[in-house]
Each structure stands twice: as C-alpha cells, then as structure tokens.
Amino acid sequence: MVTSVDVAKLAKVSRATVSAVINRNRYVSKELEKRVLNAIKKLNYKPNAIARSLKTKYTKTIGLVIPNIGSPFFSFLVEGIESFSNKNGYNIILCNSDENSEKERDILDVLLGKSVDGLIMIPTGSKNKDYIFKNVIKSKKPIVFLDREINGIEADVVVSENIVGAYETTNFLFKNGYKNIAIITHSEDITPGKKRLEGYIKSLKENKIEIKEEYIKSGGFSSKEGYLNCEDIFRESKIKPDSIIVASSHLELIGVLNYLDDHNIKIPKDIGLIGFDDLPWVRYLNPPLTVNTVPMFEMGNKAAELVIDKIESKKHYNNKPNKISFKRKLIIRNSTNIIY
Amino acid sequence: MVTSVDVAKLAKVSRATVSAVINRNRYVSKELEKRVLNAIKKLNYKPNAIARSLKTKYTKTIGLVIPNIGSPFFSFLVEGIESFSNKNGYNIILCNSDENSEKERDILDVLLGKSVDGLIMIPTGSKNKDYIFKNVIKSKKPIVFLDREINGIEADVVVSENIVGAYETTNFLFKNGYKNIAIITHSEDITPGKKRLEGYIKSLKENKIEIKEEYIKSGGFSSKEGYLNCEDIFRESKIKPDSIIVASSHLELIGVLNYLDDHNIKIPKDIGLIGFDDLPWVRYLNPPLTVNTVPMFEMGNKAAELVIDKIESKKHYNNKPNKISFKRKLIIRNSTNIIY
DNA sequence: ATGAAAGCGCTAACAC
DNA sequence: GTGTTAGCGCTTTCAT
Numbered sequence A, B: 001m002v003t004s005v006d007v008a009k010l011a012k013v014s015r016a017t018v019s020a021v022i023n024r025n026r027y028v029s030k031e032l033e034k035r036v037l038n039a040i041k042k043l044n045y046k047p048n049a050i051a052r053s054l055k056t057k058y059t060k061t062i063g064l065v066i067p068n069i070g071s072p073f074f075s076f077l078v079e080g081i082e083s084f085s086n087k088n089g090y091n092i093i094l095c096n097s098d099e100n101s102e103k104e105r106d107i108l109d110v111l112l113g114k115s116v117d118g119l120i121m122i123p124t125g126s127k128n129k130d131y132i133f134k135n136v137i138k139s140k141k142p143i144v145f146l147d148r149e150i151n152g153i154e155a156d157v158v159v160s161e162n163i164v165g166a167y168e169t170t171n172f173l174f175k176n177g178y179k180n181i182a183i184i185t186h187s188e189d190i191t192p193g194k195k196r197l198e199g200y201i202k203s204l205k206e207n208k209i210e211i212k213e214e215y216i217k218s219g220g221f222s223s224k225e226g227y228l229n230c231e232d233i234f235r236e237s238k239i240k241p242d243s244i245i246v247a248s249s250h251l252e253l254i255g256v257l258n259y260l261d262d263h264n265i266k267i268p269k270d271i272g273l274i275g276f277d278d279l280p281w282v283r284y285l286n287p288p289l290t291v292n293t294v295p296m297f298e299m300g301n302k303a304a305e306l307v308i309d310k311i312e313s314k315k316h317y318n319n320k321p322n323k324i325s326f327k328r329k330l331i332i333r334n335s336t337n338i339i340y
Numbered sequence C: 001a002t003g004a005a006a007g008c009g010c011t012a013a014c015a016c
Numbered sequence D: 001g002t003g004t005t006a007g008c009g010c011t012t013t014c015a016t
Helices: A004-011 A017-021 A030-043 A048-056 A070-088 A101-113 A129-137 A160-176 A192-207 A221-234 A252-264 A296-312 A314-316 B004-011 B016-022 B029-041 B049-056 B072-088 B101-113 B129-137 B162-175 B191-206 B222-236 B249-263 B295-310 B314-318
Strands: A060-067 A093-095 A118-121 A143-146 A155-158 A181-186 A215-219 A243-246 A271-274 A289-291 A324-328 A329-330 B060-068 B091-096 B118-121 B143-146 B156-161 B181-185 B214-218 B244-246 B270-276 B290-291 B323-326 B329-331
Touching: A004 A017, A004 A030, A017 A030, A048 B049, A060 A070, A060 A101, A060 A143, A060 A296, A070 A093, A070 A296, A070 B072, A070 B091, A093 A101, A093 B072, A118 B049, A143 A296, A155 A160, A155 A192, A155 A296, A160 A181, A160 A192, A160 A289, A160 A329, A181 A192, A181 A221, A192 A215, A215 A221, A221 A243, A221 A252, A243 A252, A243 B249, A252 A271, A296 A324, A324 B162, B004 B016, B004 B029, B016 B029, B060 B072, B060 B101, B060 B295, B072 B091, B072 B244, B072 B295, B091 B101, B101 B129, B118 B295, B129 B143, B143 B295, B156 B162, B156 B191, B162 B181, B162 B191, B162 B244, B162 B270, B162 B290, B162 B329, B181 B191, B181 B222, B191 B214, B214 B222, B222 B244, B222 B249, B244 B249, B249 B270, B270 B314, B295 B323
Parallel strands: A060 A093, A060 A118, A118 A143, A143 A155, A155 A324, A181 A215, A181 A243, A243 A271, A271 A289, B060 B091, B060 B118, B118 B143, B143 B156, B156 B323, B181 B214, B181 B244, B244 B270, B270 B290
Antiparallel strands: A093 B091, A289 A329, B290 B329
C-alpha cells in the first residue's frame, strides 16, 4: 500500500505538506504543490479514508435503514437519497430491517459502530424508540425519519400528507357515488397507516357514512396478506364493499388484485379500486389504476439534504427539528366509476 | 467517546484483555472476562470499527455498484446481496452509477479509498475495463460481476443463461405460429443484450426465418426509449411484426406497452408480447404477460456468497474464477396466442 | 511557508 | 494468562 509517507519521500516534502495539498487547507507553494502532485500521480496514491476518518471523526457515510429494499416505493426513496448524498460527497450504507424491529436494532448498533455521520431511517414501528433516543438522539447523531415517524422522538422528519391524502381519496369515492368504502392500511404502529385511517374516517364522518369495522383492515405487507385482508373484508361484511382503498404497500395491492381476479370481481364494473403511490406500472394495469401519490425521488432527496445539513452545520444544532410534509395528489384513471 | 482505555481502567485490566474478550481470540479467565463485560455494559462501550479497520485492514463492508437503484430487477438483486451479506456480518455501501461509466469510475475510486473488502458490480458496459483491471484485479481486491460481464476480465461472475433464454423464447413464439418476431434489447456493450440477441438469431436461423434489421432494436433503458424503439420497428418495417420480445428493462417494457396502447394495438389479438424478468406486477398487466425470467434474489445471494468467500479465504485466491450461470425459465401467460 | 511529532482507538507481537 | 507497547495512515498543533 502506498501511503502519504511514500509520497512525501518522493516529493521531498513532509507528510504535512502532502496532507495540505490534498485537503487544500493551508497554503502550499506552487513549487511544492507540483512536486507532490507529481509524486501522487507517479505512485498512484489514494489517501486512505479509514485513517482519515479515525483522525477527523467523519466518515462521509450515511446509514440508511429501510424495511424492504425490494419494494419499489422504498427503492425510489433510496434513489433520491443516494443521488443527493453522492453529489455531496457522501456514501450510503444500505441495510434492510425486513420490517423486523430486532433486526433494526442490530443494524443501528452496527451502523453506529461504523461511525456513520448520520442516519436516515424508515422505522419498522416504534419498538426501538428508547434505543434510538438513548443511542442516537442523546448522542446528537443526526438522524432523519423518512416516510414514517416515531411519536415522541424529536427529530427531523420527511413524510407525506397522509391524513389529507386518504381524506381526499375517500371523498373522491363518495362524490362518485360509492357508499361502502373499504380500506386496507398498514398497522397503526406505522404512522402512515394510522394517519390514512384517520383521513378515511374523517371523510366518512363528514359525509355521514357509518364506519364499519369490517371495512377496515390493517397490517401486513406481503401480497399474501393483501389477499387475506381482502378476503376478510368480503367474508365479514354483510353488505359487500363497492370500493376498496389499498393504502398500504404495492404488494398488498397485488394481493388484492389477485383476490378480485380469483373471484371474478371486475374493476371498476363490480368494485372501485384506488391504490397509493404511482409506481410506473400501475397505469398499465387492467384497468389503469387510480392512485393517490407523492414524489418519491424528491422525498428521498430532501431527507438526504436534511441529514447532510445537520452533519455539516453543527452550529444550527439546537434548532428545533424540521418537519417536511410532501403534498399528495390523486391521479384519476379508470379503476373507479361514477355510480350514482 | 468511551474507548477501550476507559473499559480497561474500570475493569482494572489491560486494553489487550478488553480486546481479547471482545474478539474472543485469546484466553481470558472467567474472572477478568466478567469484570470487562460489566465495565462494557456500565459504560455502554461500543468498539470503534474505524480504528479496528485501520489496524486489521478489514472493514466488513462490500461496495455495490448498480446502474439504477430504482429498477426493480436490480433492487431484487440488491435485496439478495444485502441479505446474505448481513447474515455474514458485512454491510454494503450502495452506489448508483446511473448507467454512466464516468460516474462508475468515480464511484470505484471512492469505494476503493474507503477500503471496502470486496466489490459487487453490475457494470455499465466495458468502458472501465482498464481502470478495473489496474485498480481492482491487479491489486487482488475481490470483485464479482453480477448480471453483466466485462469481456476480457478474469473475475467471478454471476449471470443468467441469456442465450438459451432468448433462444427458447423465440422458439416458443415460432412454435405458436409467429413469423415476424421483433426484439428490443440492451445495447450490445451490455452482455445480456449481446447474448439475448445471439439467442434470438440462433432460433431464427434454425427455424429458417429471415433476419431483418428493422426487427432488431437495441439500446436505452427508459420507457421513453422503449416507446421510441417500438415506434421505429413499426415505422421501418414493411411487414409489421406479429410479436415483440422486450428483452431489456422493465421501463422499456412500459414504453412498449405505452406505444401499443396509444396506437390501439391489442395484445395478444394484434401482437404477441413477451417480456424478460418476472416482476410481481407483470402477471396483473392487461393481459397477464408471458415472461422469461430468473430467480433474482438468489442471484444476488450467490454474488454475495462469492465475494465473501473470496474475502475470507485468501488461500484459494489463485483459483480460477467462478462463473455461475442461472437457468432462465419461460412463464407462459396470456400475452401471446396460438396463431397458426 | 513548511516540518516534526503527537495522537485518533484499536489489535497483536512480544514480554513476563 | 495477562500486560506493555508499537504501529495502522492520516491530520493537525506546535515550532521554526
């Protein structure tokens, strides 16, 4: 391995000078600079980031904890995060918590041990609240929560207008004549799930529609669970739903599609369907799916911007946390009818 | 920051002993071990991985270079990689080359500087061949190429049976009566593109079908390019294709879907369509799409297994490279007819 | 304007 | 069986 010592020797300068020309943090004469640069080139010298980090305490890496890398919604967020981070000289260490809070804690341990400069996480829920408070917040390690929050933790947050989004979606259905509106959301421990349910209920109340337990299913992420949730709705309800809002993951949506298909329930003829998040393929479903969506790449970008800001401007450190909330938008396609 | 010195003091032992109980690499009496463990707990001590890496030369991280994180095919690969890596105590640094070879080189520079223990990459093409040879292969840094290879570089490789896959897909179409089969692939600098084209041509030759330039389009990744490629095929061909194999990305597939939709060309009535890679939603397209596919998660897993093997068993180091090739499989759904 | 040297937190060779 | 200490490659303070 070629080190700064080798460069210094070849250029006949001190290691301090080598360091100075690399980091441009103190004056070096043209003459010496040239010699150093030449030596660097000749030796194909690359500074060792590990050694630098040990000294400076900065690793130029951000830890990223995601519940499911394979999920396209998350991977668009990751794309946004990676993009902004890379442009600003940061790398990301990507970890998959698999919606499992124990795995999540282990990941956090490792990430903290590797001295990431900051963290972005989409938490699995609130189970690690105390751990995070003790090991991240208290130690002033910058963190931003993305898409999902943890109640009671004061930190930067980038989310979307889940209440309004679900409220408007439900209203839209109501205005088109739907009266028996079912919803499938995340479990309530996941903030978007809780908030979307809140928006749904708000709309129902305002529109004076009775709220029925059997129309509300939550929990699960897989398409199997989507299938089962849908099945439960149909089995438990005397009056079958005339529409379903799938306000959880794309996999649950696929499960619902699967159930409807298996039972020959046609969209939108027999049932209206609205999904959440406009993934590239949903407009090519049969029929093209109406969705309530949010700019995913931009959300990721923003999260990265916030951590990096915090990492680099310790002075602002005691400011109160940033809460960014992205507007959601209903994209109307052909998966619902006007039925009145 | 609490260091091993603090622990040593509190436990009244030497730092070597602290290190030994953490790494379990030399005998420590029960008595001392207990004192150390207690001190660690009391101080909430976490070993500093940076310092350890500086000493040991191992970072327990793998660099991962992907052309497009947002692409579900790649993100399933990443999921497999992350899963295997994490189980074995490795983290991954994820970088997006954006199908851009210059960005790719910069990424490699940074990753190497951060002393990753090994690399997994899906190369953008062969432009960085010399760079990789000089900075990775020659320095014996373990690397495995995933999904795409670089010709002339001797390294581990995890790919799929692209020639056979495209060959069988084309044969299937032929057997069902299709005679005017078009194909859209990656550019030829990307090995799967080259090989899929090879398989397609092999089938055509065997079936004594004339090979027409205007039925073959390659290049691009976006849905816009898919749209344009499809448009070109229709514009340039006197006899319109009766079927299209979309052997590139899911985004190009979406572009093709979009073109066909815009021109009211119905699948499979007016045209047969076969895609590559069985993403969760393709069976819910209209109509359910026939695809030639490969187990993505498993491919990622295997790639991780190979790098880690190489990282950890330096002794085998001069073995000849592993070439793993995953079988592809045709999943027949309803996007083609039997037309004879 | 540049060099010498200390020290970041850890591991491991050596000493006892 | 355990402690002492050098040193990983870098940055940065201090001295000149």
